[in-house]
Structure formats: C-alpha cells, structure tokens
Amino acid sequence: MSDEYKNNFVVLTDEEGNEKEFEHIDTLEDGGTMYMAFIPAELSLEEEAEVVILKIVEEDGEELLATVDDDDENLRIYNLFMDRLEDMYEAPEFDED
Numbered sequence: 001m002s003d004e005y006k007n008n009f010v011v012l013t014d015e016e017g018n019e020k021e022f023e024h025i026d027t028l029e030d031g032g033t034m035y036m037a038f039i040p041a042e043l044s045l046e047e048e049a050e051v052v053i054l055k056i057v058e059e060d061g062e063e064l065l066a067t068v069d070d071d072d073e074n075l076r077i078y079n080l081f082m083d084r085l086e087d088m089y090e091a092p093e094f095d096e097d
Contacts, residue, residue, distance in 0.1 A: 008023050008024050009021055009022070009023055009024070009041055010022055010024060010038070012038070012052070012054075012065070020040065020041075021040070021041035021042070022038035022039060022040055022041055022052060023038060023039050023040075023041050024036060024037070024038055025037050025038065025039055025051075025081075025085070026081055026084060026085065028077075028080060028081065028084065030076075030077060030080060033055050033056070034055065034056040035053055035054070035055050035056075035068070035077050035080075035081075036053070036054050036055075036056065036065065037051055037052070037053050037081045038051070038052045038053075038054070039051055039052070051078065051081065053068055053074060053077050053078055053081065054066060054067060054068065055067075055068055055077075
C-alpha cells in the first residue's frame with residue numbers, strides 16, 4: 001500500500017461506483033489505526049474544502065481504504081487533522097521590539 005499512496009492524488013470510488021479524484025493532504029495514526037485525509041483535487045478558491053477521512057484496514061492480507069462509519073470516531077479524527085493542519089499553516093508571530 002505504501003508505494004500506491006506516494007502520489008498526492010488518488011481516484012476514489014464511492015458506494016455507487018462514481019469515481020472522483022482527491023488530493024491526499026495528511027496521514028496520522030491514532031490508537032493503532034492509520035487515517036488519511038483527502039480533499040477534492042479540483043477545488044476552486046471560493047469553495048470550502050470537503051475533507052474526506054478514510055482509515056486503512058486489512059482485508060484478506062491486503063491494505064484497503066475504508067470509510068469511518070462511526071460519527072464520534074470521524075469527528076475525533078477530523079479534529080485531529082484540523083489541529084495538525086492549523087499547526088502546519090499557522091503564521092509565525094513576530095516580536096515588534
């Protein structure tokens with residue numbers, strides 16, 4: 001799986017078979033589970049980014065991306081990603097002395 005996700009862009013397929021390209025923005029580990037955050041690849045500056053959070057699960061010895069169905073887990077992981085992103089893009093404070 002690691003080699004498959006080195007590129008920042010992936011095509012994800014929803015439950016209805018619709019494909020959409022997303023950009024991978026971050027990966028984190030929480031409680032032994034790896035989570036990945038994505039935003040739509042074609043996003044205009046006026047649009048708010050829809051963040052899609054998927055977790056890595058193992059099925060038949062293969063690593064796959066799966067939706068986070070538990071609302072509490074999804075919100076908790078979303079907040080972790082947002083905290084990390086805020087820290088990464090926070091403007092440095094300058095002393096005015």
